[in-house]
Each structure stands twice: as structure tokens, then as C-alpha cells.
Amino acid sequence: MEEKIAIENLYKIFGPHPEKAIKLLKEGQTKDQIMEKTKHGVGVADASFVVNEGEILVVMGLSGSGKSTLIRCINRLIEPTSGKVIVNGEDVTSLSPERLRMFRQHHFGMVFQNFALFPHRTVIKNVEYGLEVQNVDPNIRYERSMQALEQVGLKGWEDVYPAQLSGGMQQRVGLARALALDADIMLMDEAFSALDPLIRRDMQDELLALQESVHKTIVFISHDLDEALKLGDRIVLMKDGVIVQEGTAEEILTNPANDYVAKFVEEVDMSKVITAESVMVKPAAIASFKTDGPRAAMRKMKHAGISSIFVRHEGNLIGMVTADSVIEAIKNGEKSLESSLIKDLPTVSPDTRAIDLFQHLAELSYPLAVVDENKKLKGIIIKGTLLAALAEGRHNGGTE
Amino acid sequence: MEQFKIPIGSVIEGIINFFVDHFAFLTKAFSKVTEHGIEMLVNLMMFFPPWLLILFFAALAYILTKKRGIVLFTFLGLCLIWNLGLWPPTVSTLSLVLISTLFAIAIGVPLGILAAISNIFYRIIMPILDFMQTMPAFVYLIPAIPFFGLGPVAAIFSTVIFSMPPAIRLTCLGIKQVPKELVEAADAFGSSKAQKLFKLQLPIATPTIMAGINQTIMLALSMVVIAAMIGAKGLGGEVWKAIQRLQPDKGFEAGIGIVIVAIILDRIMQQFGTKKES
Helix, strand or coil: CCEEEEEEEEEEEECCCHHHHHHHHHCCCCHHHHHHHHCCEEEEEEEEEEEECCCEEEEECCCCCCHHHHHHHHCCCCCCCEEEEEECCEEHHHCCHHHHHHHHHHHEEEECCCCCCCCCCCHHHHHHHHHHHCCCCHHHHHHHHHHHHHHCCCCCCCCCCHHHCCHHHHHHHHHHHHHHCCCCEEEEECCCCCCCHHHHHHHHHHHHHHHHHHCCEEEEEECCHHHHHHHCCEEEEEECCEEEEEECHHHHHHCCCCHHHHHHHHCCCHHHHCEHHHHCECCCCEEECCCCCHHHHHHHHHHHCCCEEEEEECCEEEEEEEHHHHHHHHHCCCCCCHHHCECCCCEECCCCEHHHHHHHHHCCCCCEEEECCCCEEEEEECHHHHHHHHHHHCCCCCCC | CCCCCCCHHHHHHHHHHHHHHHHHHHHHHHHHHHHHHHHHHHHHHHHCCHHHHHHHHHHHHHHHHCCHHHHHHHHHHHHHHHHCCCHHHHHHHHHHHHHHHHHHHHHHHHHHHHHHHCHHHHHHHHHHHHHHHHCCHHHHHHHHHHHHCCCHHHHHHHHHHHHHHHHHHHHHHHHHCCCHHHHHHHHHCCCCHHHHHHHHHHHHHHHHHHHHHHHHHHHHHHHHHHHHHHCCCCHHHHHHHHHHHCCHHHHHHHHHHHHHHHHHHHHHHHHHHHHCCC
């Protein structure tokens, strides 16, 4: 993966003498202390991270954590106090106003929390805005905008005014407006926060589906950890203008950098986040269809202290046998596991969510096999270990 | 206290004299041209028979407002004016209002835009506007005479000065009231200042600007009446004559004419301001 955006030691201080505040920050003073002493607001303090091409990076934090300031520093809607923002190898902070304008036109599509649609323009005219500013030929403009509208499922609404649309539909227009530009980067500032929960979830799903086909580099701002976990390939967590942790959803959940992150994480419903891959264990023993007969299988089970065993053939999972059926086969003097093999096993893929695992496990009296797309056995899930993993993930029992 | 008088008056007189000495030939020439313009407009309107023009105004009211009440009022009101024998002065008042309003808009709206964009200009112009609006309207009549001579152009000059402030103020206000997020969105898509102005700020500010223009028209009408004192003709002239001759009947008739014209202009312009919003 290639680096698309690199943010290096970015500071944004609000006030007439930012250098004073930066000095205090470097001495280890907090945002509140600096506010009290110098009357300077700390927006972003020493932020550094990268966004890789084609990924969704979620910057998450509570209100006042500086996340909105940070995203605006990327396209300089807010002028950073110091530090660098490097996009496609070019330092955005050093661009002249005119170059910056061009850069915004071609590289940044932005979606806003309160939609920020132009009320005097129809839906299609809103979507066309970015291209209009670039002086794109009206026919091409129209065509590309219609395409963007189609992508967000609003075909047929082009001549309506934004005020006539519901919130969810308005934000689709906002999304289409950013998509029509065909910019490589999308900046989404709490894009779904103003929508009610059900519609928000739909929009999240749609964004993910859309991303499958457009492969933009997306910086998404959110105050909702569930949203961050769902959308983010990686997550940057902010507090008081400082980045407190950066990593994948899993890393943040299982290994919070400090109490602040841990507190956040506590509120997450772990069963929605944990996947089969993270709770599966290595099977204690596996029988090989080719080399193990009933007796060998029986011995392996006895040795491992289990009452059923998965059977593999050339690396692939083909079924399982239980202790009872194997004893039967031995009595009948059979040489292979063929007759006692249970073939139609329920299996799950490594990225199945824990919440769905429960359903599978409830119906089974034996462990659940986790296999990849080639039927290769990756691990097994035992009821007990799943519950233990959830309990552990919640840090000694969350509230839910 | 009065032994040493601070020479405000003489300084202003000096300034005005300086400008009169050096620029009066320009303003006088301008005055000639404008006077011809006014004459042409009046002659054009007087060329048509009053009933045709009344029908024309009623039709215009219908096209602009689509409201039956306003159309009816326009028609009946103008017929009353015609009946009172006030048609020629009404036409001349209308032309004066029209011309001064056009000047006031042509100068005021760009100044308002400038005030909205530039903070420095805003800080300079706002106190000037306060000054312009609180200064009694009559005072503007005095310097108008040496520059433009007695007559309609001097009246227009003082009318423009008097009626311009709301156009500037409300244009500026309308642009400043455009929601910040929208301006931010326009910026985020890389709009130039001109694109932002014409594609976003002016369209959204239009109802407010229209309200300003409405006020400008109303102020222009009231000033055109006052300007009768320096030789502007029209309904104001009729009132002025009635005062000098102590004829309350004529005075009230002309006054009613002014009220009718004011109501018609106001109602039509108000429609303009609110039409955009739906």
C-alpha cells in the first residue's frame, strides 16, 4: 500500500501568539492549563499519522478533541499553525492560495456533518457544483453528476431542491457532490452524525459497498466508536488535540493505549466487533483421512481428552468423527473413517462476527470449525473460549 | 465659549467650494446629460395616453406579483390619480424615483458586496452610513445646487445619497448571513472568490438585498418629494406649491397621490423579496 496522506507534527493553535502555546505544549502542559495561562485554544497538538491509498481512516474522538480541526487542516480550510500535510508527495501547507484552490478541486471531495447543500440549487446542480467550479463542459458535467447520483441511489431526484429531501437523502446528495469530482481523497466530517441511527447504519453499509467499487482514500471523522470500528480500516483516536492511539479496530479494542481509550472501548458491544479469527483456538488434535483409521482417531481423541475430532484430507477439512461412531467402526472391524464421517459440517469464515457465532454454536454439540475460502481449517471455536474472549475484551465485564 | 468657534462649517464650505471650482464643469455636464435622460423618460411616458400606461402598470403588477389585490389597487389607484388631474406630476415623480433608485442600486450593491468581503472597508463605511442616514435629508439639497444647478438632477443627486444606505447595508448583511458551512463547502470545492460570490453568496442573499432595494425605493420616493424645494417637479412640487399658496385641498390631493405610488411600489417590491424563498 502506498502512502497517500502523511501528516507530520501538525499543530493548530487558536490565538494571536501560537508559539507560546506550542512551547508550553512541548513542556508537557495540557490543553486546559494552556487555555488558563495564555488564553490560547489548542486545536491539534503534534499530530502525525499516515493514510494509505485506498483505505478508510477514521479519526475519532469526542467533541472538542480537535478531530474536525484536524480534517480541515488537511485541505487548509483551517490554516495549520505548524507542521506538514503531505498529499501525493506534495506539501499542502506550502501551496500558494491559487495552487491550493486547484489542489482542492482535483484532490479533495468533502462531505459535511450538516450536509451544507446549497439551498438555491437543485440536487443535480448541487452535485455539479465542484465540476462547475472547474469549468468542466456542461454536458460532461451533467453526465458525471448523474452517474454520481446513480451511485448513491438518487436517480430521478435530480430536479428537486434539497429542502424537499429527508436528512438521509440530503447526505446522499452531499456524498454524490463529493463523488462527482472524481477526486482521489474524500474528507468526511462526521458525515453521518446528523442522521438517525437506522439511516446512519444504512449509510455506513452503503459507503462500504461504494468504497468496494471506487477505492477512494477516505478520512472519516466520527465521535461514535461503533461507527469507527465498522468503517475504519484503521482508527486514529484523539483527545484534547492529541492522538492517543492509532491502529486497527482490533488493536484498539484488545490493547487500549491508556485509560481514556479503555473507557471508550468499554462501551462497545464486543460481540459485534470480535471476529471468529480472534477467538478461535488451535484444535488439540486432528485426524488425517488418508493415514488414520478408526483406532488411530480414537487414540488421538483419548490423548487430547476430546470426544470428537475433525478430519482432514490433503489439508482440507472434510468432516469430523465422534468418539461414539469411531467405537462402532472399530467393533465392525472397519479400516477407514469413511463410514463414521459426518460430512456436512457447519463452518464459518475467519471474519464472522462473534454475535453470529453464538447462533451457530447454540445448535452444535461440538466445536465450530473456522475455514478459509479453500476449506482449509484455520481453527476451531469452543463455546467456553468464545465467552472467555468476550469477557476479557470487555475488561472484567462491561455494563452490557 | 463662542469666542473661538471651531470652523466645521467653514471647512466644509471650503471643501465644497474647492470641488465646485474644479469639478463643477464635470458635474454640470453630467447634469445636462442626465436632464436629457429624465426628459426623454418623461416624454416617453407622456407620449402614451394615461389609460394605456395605467393598464401597462397593472399588467406589470400582475406579471411581477401574480396577486389580484395588488393589480386591482394599482389600477384603481392610478385611475384616481388621473382623475385628480395629477397624472403629469406622477409620471415625473416616477421617473425621478426610477432613475435615482437605479443609481443608488448601481452604486450601493457593489459597495455592499465590498463591505461584506473586506473587513477594513466595512469598518470605514459603516460610520459613514450612520452619518448619512442621521443627517437631515434637507441638508443634502444645499451642496447639490452648486454642482448640478437647480432642477431634477440636483434632486436626483441628493436622493441617491439619501436612499443609498439601505442598499449598501442590506447587501452586506445578506452576504454576511450566508451560513458559514455553505461558504466552507464552496471553499472546500476550490471555488474562486468570484465563483463563491456569484454562485453562492449573491443568490442566497437575494431576498435580503431585495428588502434593501425596497427600502431604497421608499426613501427615494420620500426624498424626491422633499427635493421639490430645489426645483424637482412632480407630486412633491404640487405639495410644495400648495404649501406656498396655502391650499390644503391641493396639498392633500397630491399627498394622496404620493401615498398611492408608495403603496404600489412597496407591494410589488415586497413580492420580489419573498418570491425566491419558496
